[in-house]
Amino acid sequence: MRKIRTVATAGALTTLLVGATAAFGTTASAAPNVTPQGVCGASYKTVNSTAVGNLGTVYLTYNASNGKNCVVTIRSTPGTAKSMSAYLYVPDTGESTSDDGTYTSYAGPVYAYGKGHCVSWGGHIGNVYASVENSNCASLKEQRTLEVR
Structure with a gap:
């Protein structure tokens, strides 16, 4: 028994x-709970975003206390590592920063001082590239591009 x-x-x-x-x-x-604020910092607020097809989203955030922008590319469904990037460019100052590599959930963060300036930003996941030129400025119309290479 x-x-x-x-x-x-x-x-x-x-x-x-x-x-x-x-x-x-x-x-x-x-999928982990990855957010732009979790990657860039709690004081960064999302001010713009663009889809990378159905693979994820590139987020532009801004911190009013230090005048910096942050860009991060976040996959919709993390998994096997893929080629990814996030970039940020401030044409007025020439400041440019990027992160390009092989990641499972996000690329970035990348930071640049953008207070009072237009910014261009974007990123890619796999073979899908998203970019936004002349963003967040009153004088120029922003131009969005989505490209599959």
Whole structure:
């Protein structure tokens, strides 16, 4: 009788472990909660964004206390590492910054001082490239481009 109880207990624990692995394994491999503020910093507010097809989004954020912009490209569904980038360019000052590599969930952050200036920014995921030129300035009309290479 004692042997049967031990086998039954072991079976129940195995079932519990497999069930817990299935339940928590799905959560652990699901997309992490990546946000522009989580990557750039809590004081950065999203001021613009553009889709990278259905693969993700490039976000332009701004911190009013230091006058800096931040750009980050975030995948919709993280997974196997892919070629990704984020870039930010301030034409008036010539300041340019970028992050280009192979990532599982996001590229960036990249920062540049943009207070009072038009900015150009964008990024890519895989073979889909998104860019916004002359953004966030009153004098010029912004130009958005989405390209599959």
